[in-house]
Amino acid sequence: MKCPNCNSDTPDISNACEWCGAALYQDAGAEQTPGDMFDRQAAYQFGYGLIEGGETPPPPGAPGYAPGDASYQGYGQPGPYRQPGPPPPAQHRPWYQAPWPYVIAIAIVLIAIVAVVAMQHSSSSQSAASAAFVVNGKPTLLDFYTDT
Protein backbone atom coordinates (compact mmCIF):
# COMPACT_ATOMS: atom_id res chain seq x y z
CA MET A 1 0.00 0.00 0.00
CA LYS A 2 1.01 3.63 -0.41
CA CYS A 3 2.23 5.51 2.62
CA PRO A 4 -0.06 8.51 3.17
CA ASN A 5 2.95 10.51 4.37
CA CYS A 6 5.73 9.87 1.83
CA ASN A 7 3.69 8.07 -0.82
CA SER A 8 6.14 5.15 -0.89
CA ASP A 9 5.16 1.54 -1.34
CA THR A 10 5.26 -0.35 1.89
CA PRO A 11 4.07 -3.85 2.81
CA ASP A 12 0.41 -4.09 3.79
CA ILE A 13 1.20 -6.09 6.91
CA SER A 14 3.31 -3.27 8.40
CA ASN A 15 1.77 -0.91 10.90
CA ALA A 16 4.27 1.83 9.99
CA CYS A 17 5.88 2.98 6.77
CA GLU A 18 9.24 1.30 6.41
CA TRP A 19 10.63 4.40 4.71
CA CYS A 20 9.44 7.31 6.82
CA GLY A 21 8.11 5.52 9.89
CA ALA A 22 4.69 7.15 9.67
CA ALA A 23 1.81 5.14 11.10
CA LEU A 24 -0.20 3.44 8.41
CA TYR A 25 -3.24 2.60 10.57
CA GLN A 26 -4.93 4.60 13.30
CA ASP A 27 -5.04 3.21 16.80
CA ALA A 28 -8.01 1.12 17.72
CA GLY A 29 -8.97 3.52 20.47
CA ALA A 30 -8.74 6.64 18.25
CA GLU A 31 -11.84 8.32 17.09
CA GLN A 32 -12.90 7.20 13.67
CA THR A 33 -14.38 9.44 11.04
CA PRO A 34 -17.29 8.14 9.03
CA GLY A 35 -15.14 7.80 5.93
CA ASP A 36 -12.33 5.92 7.67
CA MET A 37 -14.09 2.63 8.05
CA PHE A 38 -16.23 0.48 5.91
CA ASP A 39 -19.76 1.51 6.63
CA ARG A 40 -21.76 -1.62 6.31
CA GLN A 41 -25.04 0.10 6.80
CA ALA A 42 -24.26 2.62 4.04
CA ALA A 43 -22.98 -0.10 1.83
CA TYR A 44 -26.16 -1.95 2.45
CA GLN A 45 -28.43 1.04 1.92
CA PHE A 46 -26.81 2.23 -1.26
CA GLY A 47 -26.15 -1.10 -2.79
CA TYR A 48 -22.41 -1.03 -2.43
CA GLY A 49 -20.88 -3.28 -5.01
CA LEU A 50 -24.25 -4.12 -6.43
CA ILE A 51 -24.24 -5.25 -10.01
CA GLU A 52 -26.31 -3.32 -12.46
CA GLY A 53 -29.92 -4.43 -12.47
CA GLY A 54 -29.56 -6.10 -9.08
CA GLU A 55 -31.45 -5.22 -5.96
CA THR A 56 -30.57 -5.17 -2.33
CA PRO A 57 -31.98 -7.76 0.04
CA PRO A 58 -34.61 -6.67 2.55
CA PRO A 59 -33.24 -4.86 5.60
CA PRO A 60 -32.48 -6.95 8.67
CA GLY A 61 -35.59 -7.65 10.63
CA ALA A 62 -37.87 -6.52 7.83
CA PRO A 63 -41.07 -8.47 7.12
CA GLY A 64 -40.42 -11.34 4.85
CA TYR A 65 -36.95 -11.92 6.12
CA ALA A 66 -36.56 -15.63 6.63
CA PRO A 67 -35.82 -16.47 10.29
CA GLY A 68 -33.14 -18.91 9.26
CA ASP A 69 -31.50 -16.57 6.78
CA ALA A 70 -27.94 -15.93 7.87
CA SER A 71 -27.46 -13.03 5.46
CA TYR A 72 -26.49 -9.70 7.07
CA GLN A 73 -27.63 -10.85 10.49
CA GLY A 74 -25.12 -13.49 11.24
CA TYR A 75 -26.43 -16.90 11.99
CA GLY A 76 -30.17 -17.17 11.99
CA GLN A 77 -32.33 -18.73 14.60
CA PRO A 78 -33.03 -22.41 14.09
CA GLY A 79 -36.62 -23.26 13.44
CA PRO A 80 -38.73 -24.99 16.07
CA TYR A 81 -38.20 -28.72 16.39
CA ARG A 82 -40.94 -30.72 14.81
CA GLN A 83 -41.59 -34.39 15.34
CA PRO A 84 -41.50 -36.47 12.17
CA GLY A 85 -45.03 -36.92 10.99
CA PRO A 86 -46.73 -40.27 10.46
CA PRO A 87 -46.30 -41.96 7.08
CA PRO A 88 -48.85 -40.96 4.48
CA PRO A 89 -52.03 -43.03 4.38
CA ALA A 90 -51.71 -46.37 2.61
CA GLN A 91 -54.20 -45.46 -0.08
CA HIS A 92 -51.93 -42.70 -1.30
CA ARG A 93 -48.85 -44.88 -1.56
CA PRO A 94 -47.94 -46.49 -4.89
CA TRP A 95 -48.62 -50.19 -5.17
CA TYR A 96 -44.95 -51.15 -5.04
CA GLN A 97 -44.66 -49.63 -1.58
CA ALA A 98 -47.50 -51.74 -0.24
CA PRO A 99 -46.76 -55.21 1.20
CA TRP A 100 -49.59 -57.12 -0.44
CA PRO A 101 -48.07 -57.45 -3.98
CA TYR A 102 -45.01 -59.09 -2.50
CA VAL A 103 -47.08 -61.35 -0.26
CA ILE A 104 -49.11 -62.50 -3.25
CA ALA A 105 -45.97 -63.06 -5.32
CA ILE A 106 -44.36 -65.14 -2.60
CA ALA A 107 -47.56 -67.15 -2.17
CA ILE A 108 -47.72 -67.87 -5.91
CA VAL A 109 -44.09 -69.02 -5.94
CA LEU A 110 -44.68 -71.29 -2.94
CA ILE A 111 -47.80 -72.79 -4.50
CA ALA A 112 -45.91 -73.45 -7.74
CA ILE A 113 -43.08 -75.16 -5.86
CA VAL A 114 -45.50 -77.33 -3.90
CA ALA A 115 -47.36 -78.26 -7.10
CA VAL A 116 -44.16 -79.25 -8.90
CA VAL A 117 -42.98 -81.33 -5.95
CA ALA A 118 -46.38 -83.01 -5.67
CA MET A 119 -46.41 -83.81 -9.39
CA GLN A 120 -42.93 -85.27 -9.22
CA HIS A 121 -43.90 -87.32 -6.19
CA SER A 122 -47.05 -88.55 -7.92
CA SER A 123 -45.11 -89.37 -11.08
CA SER A 124 -42.47 -91.28 -9.17
CA SER A 125 -45.16 -93.15 -7.25
CA GLN A 126 -46.91 -94.06 -10.51
CA SER A 127 -43.63 -95.16 -12.02
CA ALA A 128 -42.82 -97.28 -8.98
CA ALA A 129 -46.23 -98.93 -9.16
CA SER A 130 -45.88 -99.50 -12.89
CA ALA A 131 -42.44 -101.06 -12.49
CA ALA A 132 -44.09 -104.05 -10.86
CA PHE A 133 -45.78 -104.85 -14.17
CA VAL A 134 -42.58 -104.85 -16.23
CA VAL A 135 -41.69 -108.35 -17.47
CA ASN A 136 -38.06 -109.46 -17.63
CA GLY A 137 -36.84 -105.84 -17.45
CA LYS A 138 -37.95 -105.23 -21.04
CA PRO A 139 -40.52 -102.86 -22.57
CA THR A 140 -43.88 -104.40 -21.77
CA LEU A 141 -47.34 -104.15 -23.27
CA LEU A 142 -50.16 -104.36 -20.74
CA ASP A 143 -53.24 -105.76 -22.45
CA PHE A 144 -56.30 -105.02 -20.34
CA TYR A 145 -59.32 -107.16 -21.20
CA THR A 146 -62.39 -108.72 -19.66
CA ASP A 147 -64.16 -112.00 -20.14
CA THR A 148 -67.19 -110.39 -21.67
Added chain:
Amino acid sequence: MAPIVDGLAKKYEGKVEVRKLNLSNDPTPANTFSVSAVPTYIFLDSTGAIIDRQEGGNPAALQNAFEKASKM
Protein backbone atom coordinates in the same frame (compact mmCIF):
# COMPACT_ATOMS: atom_id res chain seq x y z
CA MET B 1 -57.90 -107.54 -31.43
CA ALA B 2 -56.52 -110.56 -29.61
CA PRO B 3 -55.15 -112.23 -32.80
CA ILE B 4 -53.48 -108.95 -33.81
CA VAL B 5 -51.85 -108.56 -30.42
CA ASP B 6 -50.68 -112.16 -30.51
CA GLY B 7 -49.17 -111.64 -33.97
CA LEU B 8 -47.33 -108.50 -32.92
CA ALA B 9 -46.12 -110.19 -29.75
CA LYS B 10 -44.63 -112.96 -31.83
CA LYS B 11 -43.08 -110.46 -34.27
CA TYR B 12 -41.39 -108.46 -31.49
CA GLU B 13 -40.59 -111.44 -29.31
CA GLY B 14 -37.47 -110.82 -27.22
CA LYS B 15 -37.84 -107.06 -27.59
CA VAL B 16 -41.29 -106.36 -26.21
CA GLU B 17 -43.01 -108.49 -23.58
CA VAL B 18 -46.79 -108.80 -23.44
CA ARG B 19 -48.71 -109.16 -20.20
CA LYS B 20 -52.42 -109.81 -20.36
CA LEU B 21 -54.48 -108.57 -17.45
CA ASN B 22 -58.01 -109.91 -17.03
CA LEU B 23 -59.92 -107.23 -15.16
CA SER B 24 -62.75 -109.63 -14.52
CA ASN B 25 -60.51 -111.58 -12.18
CA ASP B 26 -58.53 -108.70 -10.63
CA PRO B 27 -59.55 -105.07 -11.12
CA THR B 28 -56.57 -103.75 -9.14
CA PRO B 29 -54.39 -103.00 -12.20
CA ALA B 30 -57.26 -101.02 -13.66
CA ASN B 31 -57.17 -98.76 -10.65
CA THR B 32 -53.39 -98.44 -10.80
CA PHE B 33 -53.51 -97.28 -14.42
CA SER B 34 -56.93 -95.62 -14.32
CA VAL B 35 -58.29 -97.95 -16.95
CA SER B 36 -61.99 -97.33 -17.57
CA ALA B 37 -62.54 -99.16 -20.86
CA VAL B 38 -61.43 -102.28 -22.63
CA PRO B 39 -59.51 -103.01 -24.63
CA THR B 40 -56.77 -100.72 -23.30
CA TYR B 41 -53.10 -101.09 -24.19
CA ILE B 42 -50.40 -99.49 -22.10
CA PHE B 43 -46.75 -99.71 -23.05
CA LEU B 44 -44.16 -99.47 -20.29
CA ASP B 45 -40.45 -99.00 -20.73
CA SER B 46 -37.97 -101.11 -18.78
CA THR B 47 -38.27 -98.79 -15.76
CA GLY B 48 -42.06 -98.91 -15.64
CA ALA B 49 -42.67 -95.49 -17.15
CA ILE B 50 -45.65 -95.26 -19.47
CA ILE B 51 -44.50 -94.60 -23.04
CA ASP B 52 -47.78 -95.13 -24.86
CA ARG B 53 -51.43 -95.65 -24.11
CA GLN B 54 -54.23 -96.68 -26.44
CA GLU B 55 -57.90 -97.32 -25.86
CA GLY B 56 -59.88 -99.28 -28.42
CA GLY B 57 -58.70 -101.41 -31.29
CA ASN B 58 -56.40 -99.67 -33.77
CA PRO B 59 -54.02 -102.20 -35.35
CA ALA B 60 -51.86 -99.57 -37.08
CA ALA B 61 -51.41 -97.53 -33.92
CA LEU B 62 -50.69 -100.69 -31.97
CA GLN B 63 -47.97 -101.73 -34.40
CA ASN B 64 -46.39 -98.26 -34.22
CA ALA B 65 -46.36 -98.53 -30.44
CA PHE B 66 -44.70 -101.93 -30.64
CA GLU B 67 -42.07 -100.54 -32.99
CA LYS B 68 -41.45 -97.61 -30.71
CA ALA B 69 -41.19 -99.79 -27.61
CA SER B 70 -38.85 -102.24 -29.32
CA LYS B 71 -36.29 -99.48 -29.91
CA MET B 72 -36.15 -98.40 -26.29
